[in-house]
Amino acid sequence: MLKQPKNSAFRWAPLKPDYGWPSRNSENILIERLKVEDIKAYMETGILELYVLGDITPQEKLQVEEMAAKHPLIKAELEEIELSMELYAQENAIEPAEALRNRVLGSILTNFGDDSTFTTTASEEKNNVITLPAAKPNSFYKYAFAACLALLIASGIAIMGLYNKLQDSYSQIATLQNNNQHFANQVNFKEGELEVLRDSSFKFLKLQGTQHSPTSGLTLAWSPAKKKVWIDLRSLKMPLNDKGHQYQLWALVGGKPVDLGVFDKDQDSTDMKEMKSIASADAFAVTLEPRGGSASPTMDQMVVIGKF
Numbered sequence: 001m002l003k004q005p006k007n008s009a010f011r012w013a014p015l016k017p018d019y020g021w022p023s024r025n026s027e028n029i030l031i032e033r034l035k036v037e038d039i040k041a042y043m044e045t046g047i048l049e050l051y052v053l054g055d056i057t058p059q060e061k062l063q064v065e066e067m068a069a070k071h072p073l074i075k076a077e078l079e080e081i082e083l084s085m086e087l088y089a090q091e092n093a094i095e096p097a098e099a100l101r102n103r104v105l106g107s108i109l110t111n112f113g114d115d116s117t118f119t120t121t122a123s124e125e126k127n128n129v130i131t132l133p134a135a136k137p138n139s140f141y142k143y144a145f146a147a148c149l150a151l152l153i154a155s156g157i158a159i160m161g162l163y164n165k166l167q168d169s170y171s172q173i174a175t176l177q178n179n180n181q182h183f184a185n186q187v188n189f190k191e192g193e194l195e196v197l198r199d200s201s202f203k204f205l206k207l208q209g210t211q212h213s214p215t216s217g218l219t220l221a222w223s224p225a226k227k228k229v230w231i232d233l234r235s236l237k238m239p240l241n242d243k244g245h246q247y248q249l250w251a252l253v254g255g256k257p258v259d260l261g262v263f264d265k266d267q268d269s270t271d272m273k274e275m276k277s278i279a280s281a282d283a284f285a286v287t288l289e290p291r292g293g294s295a296s297p298t299m300d301q302m303v304v305i306g307k308f
Contacts, residue, residue, distance in 0.1 A: 042067070043077050052081050196272065201225045207284060207306035213239065216303045220284055227277040229260055234272075238265045238303055241288060248289045250297050251281035252307075260284075262293045283307030 050056045051064045068075040196202050201223040209216035216239075219232040231249065241247060241264055249260040261275040285305040287297040 036073075039071055039073055043074060048074070048078050048081055051078070052085055196221050196223075196228075196230050199223065199226075202228075202230075203308065205284065205306050205308060207286065207304035209237075209304055210302050212301065213303040218286060218304050220306070221272075222278075222281070222284075224279060227279045229275040229278060230272050231263065231275060232272050233263070233266075234270050236265060238286075240265050244291055245288055246291050246293065247286050247303070248293045248297070249275055250285045250287065251278050252283040252285065253278070253281055255282075257285075257297050259293060259295075262289070262291075 047056065047060065047064060051061060056064070064074075064078075068078050202221045203223070205220045205222065207218040207220060215237065217235065217237040219235040221230040221232070222228070229249075229251075238247065246262040246264055248262045250257040251260050252258075258278060258281070259276070260278060263273055263275075283305065284307070285297070286303050287294075287299070288301040288303060289298060
């Protein structure tokens with residue numbers, strides 16, 4: 001068996017008097033005194049392994065060879081160590097590459113190792129090329145991009161939903177504002193109606209139907225002091241006008257007609273309507289005119305008339 005030296009930095013040195021290695025003049029005396037135990041102790045120092053490895057001085061090598069020649073036990077141990085070394089080398093031997101062997105043989109055959117003249121064939125050079133495995137594509141960025149895209153789409157959907165809700169809220173607010181404005185107008189209108197009824201400066205005049213429409217009738221309230229004119233649509237008795245025509249109220253001042261505005265006959269007309277202002281008038285009349293009114297009344301379309 002191969003024995004490991006006790007000290008890797010071991011170098012054989014002269015032994016002490018009892019077991020020491022004497023000078024060359026007293027070697028024969030010391031060898032004769034060695035016993036079997038001393039021989040075993042000598043072998044356990046690791047000097048035999050170092051001898052086989054060639055890691056000893058020339059003086060130590062000579063001493064080992066003399067000991068092996070005189071003691072069969074040391075010689076047998078030395079042979080066993082050499083055999084163990086050889087077996088270890090054979091078991092752990094590395095077969096050289098074919099290209100390397102060819103190169104070495106070529107170098108030997110060509111000028112005793114002149115590598116400068118050794119040429120490598122194209123096939124050998126090709127065999128020396130090592131093909132690296134193809135790098136695997138990194139899929140991290142692909143998944144990261146897909147996640148970002150999904151997040152962007154989800155954010156867009158959420159923003160659109162929020163936008164629609166805001167639009168609905170704005171529509172509701174606008175509807176409430178319109179309702180509030182309509183309610184405020186209704187309140188103001190009712191206050192105007194109450195003012196007409198309460199204010200003693202208003203005069204009420206009932207316009208009568210003409211030969212063109214004898215069953216027609218209209219109640220009018222006029223305040224010369226405030227220059228305000230209202231008509232009562234609840235008491236309006238006139239034929240329904242079509243979409244192309246409207247009724248137009250006139251004030252006769254010094255025999256000349258003055259436009260006071262237009263209105264429609266509607267089934268749902270249940271309120272009073274304020275017309276244009278005028279300070280003085282001799283009479284009032286209503287004619288049927290094209291939608292939007294006319295600059296002068298159409299006399300054959302007069303439906304009601306009345307004066308104070």
